[in-house]
Amino acid sequence: MATPGRGVLRDLRRLTLFTIKRLAALFLTVLVGVYLTILIANMGGQVDELRMVQIQSTVAEQVRADPAFFDLSPQERNALIERRVQLDVERLRLDQPFIVRSVDYLQQAIRLDLGRAEHMHSDRGAREVYWIIVERLPATLLLFGTANLLVFFASVFIALGLSRRYGSALDRSVIALAPSSAAPGWFYGIFLILIFAFLLPILPAGGMVDVPPPEGTLAYAASLLRHMLLPVAAMFLSTIFISIYSWRTFFLIHSSEDYVEMARAKGLPSHMIERRYVLRPTLSPIITSFALMLIGLWSGAIILEQVFNWPGLGTLLFQAIGHRDTPVIIGTVVIFAYLLAV
Structure with a gap:
């Protein structure tokens, strides 16, 4: 004869299993939707080009603002920027096939690491996509x-x-x-x-x-x-x-x-x-x-x-x-x- 305690445990197990399945289905839905958006947005290579532009601009700003490089000639400074850009490209795996890069983009999007806007900014002047969205939400x-x-x-x-x-x-x-x-x-x-x-x-x-x-x-x-x-x-x-x-x-x-x-x-x-x-x-x-x-x-x-x-x-x-x-x-x-x- 089943005891009341076993019945409660069985119901709790069913509820837990249902909740896990539901959360997994929701997560999969978000995953597929975001990944399709990345694929569509990158049909013309726009995401890759955007990442390269952001890396180049960020590295250039860092090199020009660092007092240690003030004495470098323009040619030396440009060569340094190119070397650092290449290191960042390898670190971010932008030299890998698109299937690898797209998974990286997906992970960043799921973590809400959305990068910087290309043209837009928040009312306070922030260029980070996260703060632009938080301001409108x-x-x-x-x-x-x-x-x-x-x-x-x-x-x-x-x-x-x-x-x-x-x-x-x-x-x-x-x-x-x-x-x-x-x-x-x-x-x-x-x-x-x-x-x-x-x-x-x-x-x-x-x-x-x-x-x-x-x-x-x-x-x-x-x-x-x-x-x-x-x-x-x-x-x-x-x-x-x-x-x-x-x-x-x-x-x-x-x-x-x-x-x-x-x-x-x-x-x-x-x-x-x-x-x-x-x-x-x-x-x-x-x-x-x-x-x-x-x-x-x-x-x-x-x-x-x-x-x-x-x-x-x-x-x-x-x-x-x-x-x-x-x-x-x-x-x-x-x-x-x-x-x-x-």
Whole structure:
């Protein structure tokens, strides 16, 4: 006869095995995505050329700034630079076949050792790709985190109410509007800008805060909220109706369970039935659905930020593509891969 302790250990073993498999799958997804980005970016040898330029410029700056080499003639200084560049090339294995170099690039990208930007820099003047991305990341997390939370809580609680009003006019309206979620957020964003920024100029068309930025914490926060309204509304409209429809169907199916019918027969209030007998047992699939919804909204982040000129990772990626700044492109893709995996 199995003891309770053995059952707990067996469940714990299964949970550990599932977690390991899940983490391995996520890591493999990030690995493949980043490696494909490196292969595509280096189709014309751009990554290799970029590494050589960075090595040459770094070595040249070090030699010219070192007082020990001030007395060297230009020819001797150039020869010294060439020797040091060759040593760095051998140390970094840039003289190896591309398959070896690509693995090195992959390891550096996974470690977030993203190198220096070729053309771009942060607002503080930093050329390291890591700091350029870190400067833009909070804006993206703020915008999409707010939109995700609003869509999630609104859709769950509205759907819970609709499950009690099956067949009502409001229920039929949500069903009719569900296909509108096929349009991406940036599509709604264009119309929202036309209406509320041009026809009814009551909200800003883009940006994160007013220019120049307001002084004082409250004024800055108020300006930030005004600029967030349209992009958040665009993401909300692109997702809310299909989310409500999905959860409404899920709650309808779950409400027909025997123990829910028993609770109704006992005369328990509807809000208690929803909270204890419908919502609580379904928390696990609700959380899973929230994670999947995050992936769906992230996929539209790049274009939406560009439409609203929001200074996040999406806009950074567009700017990097325009400047042909390969390190920033690869670094941004790496961060997006990590965010999608998490």
